[in-house]
Amino acid sequence: MTFRIRPAAPRDLQSLYEMAKLTGGGFTNLPADKPALKTKLERSEAGFARDDDQLADDLFILVLENVATGQIRGTCQLLSKVGEKSPFYSYRIGALTQHAPELGRTFRADMLSIVTDLEGSSEVGGLFLHPHERAGGLGMLLARSRYLFIRQHRARFANRVLAELRGVIDDAGGSPFWDGIAGKFFGMNFQDADAFNAIHGTGVLANLMPKHPVYTAMLPETARAVIGLPHPSGRAAMRMLEAEGFHHDHYIDIFDGGPSMTAFTDRIRSVAEARETPITRIADLGEDEGEKLLVARGRLKDFVAAYAQVRAEDGGIAIDPAAASAMGLAVGDAVVTIPR
Structure with missing residues (x-):
């Protein structure tokens, strides 16, 4: 699913x-x-x-x-x-601390400002x-x-x-x-x-x-x-x-x-760890091939994100067909990925 x-x-x-x-x-x-x-x-x-x-x-x-x-x-x-x-x-959330030497005590009042x-x-x-x-x-x-x-x-x-x-x-x-x-x-x-x-x-x-x-x-x-x-x-x-x-x-x-x-x-x-990479191949990938990543592409009304099975390859990544179809991806498209 x-x-x-x-x-x-x-x-x-x-x-x-x-x-x-x-x-x-x-x-x-x-x-x-x-x-x-x-x-x-x-x-x-x-x-x-x-x-x-x-x-x-x-x-x-x-x-x-x-x-x-x-x-x-x-x-x-x-x-x-x-x-x-x-x-x-x-x-x-803050505090006001006041000292009373005559009493030998310090009073701390927690307050909301x-x-x-x-x-x-x-x-x-x-x-x-x-x-x-x-x-x-x-x-x-x-x-x-x-x-x-x-x-x-x-x-x-x-x-x-x-x-x-x-x-x-x-x-x-x-x-x-x-x-x-x-x-x-x-x-x-x-x-x-x-x-x-x-x-x-x-x-x-x-x-x-x-x-x-x-x-x-x-x-x-x-x-x-x-x-x-x-x-x-x-x-x-x-x-x-x-x-x-x-x-x-x-x-x-x-x-x-x-x-x-x-x-x-x-x-x-x-934001800091996301990486942009091109899709070099769409292929069936088993769970032991690559890893499941969060993948996104597009700007504004064309933005879409999903989990995908991904494997790093020379010059880009391979991605599973179900995720590619759900996101409207094709070979050569650039996507942003982060580890799950």
Whole structure:
């Protein structure tokens, strides 16, 4: 069974909507709202259609397609520059240390300060894989295809990339972090705020957040306990980000407290280690011949990526027929590869 990554198209709206209903909330990049998804697809189409190399406020949506059935089984997104139209807020975890010689004590107060430090970064996010497909490395295919897309369009992305991981959500769909801070100001539960953000974007509520530091000692233990922790379903995604060179530099999401991971673009493993090579032969290759690599080719709307069995040869590589067919490859085409 062969899967490929390709740009999303208007015909994928229903498939994306069906997947959005499976996310369980707290997933504002993939709202379970058809008009909002349609708007995102239109914005993505505009980004793929723009063929210059200027860094701008683009959104690119990619989908994972089963080549045999045409079913869409996953999706991911790239934002080329956050904070272009409205401030991009994060909480930065910090501390204030004060000494009291008279008491012979030092007091340390942990605090959350609202900042816009990550403005201007590119962002990878919106990654969702259908529950029935969470095997065979398809999540990694989705995740790493984004970095190959960045490499193929390097001028369209910033020098730093961030990834926001969904924070801890309880069984009822609520957020302990939201309940401890923002919920007290907005008078709405997390589910309502999440639905609002999914349709209107996070900027409206973010602009209304209190701008003074929050001392974590004043938060309920339920909120303190989840600061900087990913949702259990996001732990594997966090490990993949760390393997690519991302790290958690004390930034968290202002709504659910999930960690924001950052990396310098050119140091991301899949960007730095990718190699361009021509196809010299299309041939049946056994599992003991060569190795399985992630392969990508094409720009913008012609971008496609998939796993392929590949063997190095003089002057290029041999590639298996199924992958070549799925990606529309022929002898002489140039592709970009990275180890699985």
